[in-house]
Amino acid sequence: MSNLVNDNLYETRNNLVKEITSLSYNQFNGRPGMNMWSIAQVCHHLVLVEQATIKAIAWGLKKVDNTQKERKNFHLMLDRTKKFKAPEIVEPDVEPFEVQSIIDLLNDSRKKFFTFLNTIEDKSILTEKSFKHPSLGELPLDQWIEQIYLHEQRHTEQIKEIKLLLDVRN
Template sequence: MEYIENIRIQLLEEIEPVPEADWNIKTDATDWSVAQVVEHLRLFEAFVGRSMKSALETEPTTRAEEKPIQMMKYRRRPAEAPQELQPEDMEFGKQSLLEELKETRDYIRHLEEKHTSEELAARSISHPNFGPMPLHQWLEMIGLHEERHIAQIQDIKAKL
């Protein structure tokens, strides 16, 4: 959890200075705004939280092998988010979205604190590219995913 908490601090340091007036600006018709990137991160973390809760309510099955997920933080390999994790094409209030982002992290933290590392390692969630991944890797994936999108936010801010 320390890793994802440190990445969250970096994310907040990157987005908090963005003025409300720039929060929803799309620098290109096909790009996301800073707000949409943050909403995507919230949707992803909420998905991980729901999926972890569901997995933790079941009996452990065959352990999933750890996957080489470090590459997720690099943007050289384009990736398209699944439809359910794509933000709507709308404006988002900055403070309300930051509060919702905090709530998803609080829930992830609650799940991690409530369960042992053995329980997290013994259960898995399937990833569209990697297949079944142990829950503790999904926690790391949250941080890698945010790192990837911090770079995207920096690119957006440079164009504003």
């Protein structure tokens, strides 16, 4: 895994944690609208996506079909005007969360993600194999790794918007 990807994973996670650390329980769990997630739910979704990504990469590595798939320009993921429906497997709990418990879940999922990636001896295989992403289609496995921090950047912007809607003062 390149240093740039590694740096982006760390930087994006640090930015996310900075956005949520000082929130009260009510700010963290408050929903600005009936069809909108709370900040806690957004964060729980990120944990679930990271866990699902480990599974997707593991399944992709087991696939016999080794054809390299077309690389995606998925920076469109950062376009917040384009809405995506979260697959059921990564929909967050509706129960409220404590800020620290979500930070612990985020730290745990990231640790498991890096531990899993470190088990892959030949990282070049990640560019040769692919697995179907629910929103982006067939995606090379190395781009599954990149989508983690891009997805997290997208939702960090969503958290900033929710904070404005809830009138959270920093």
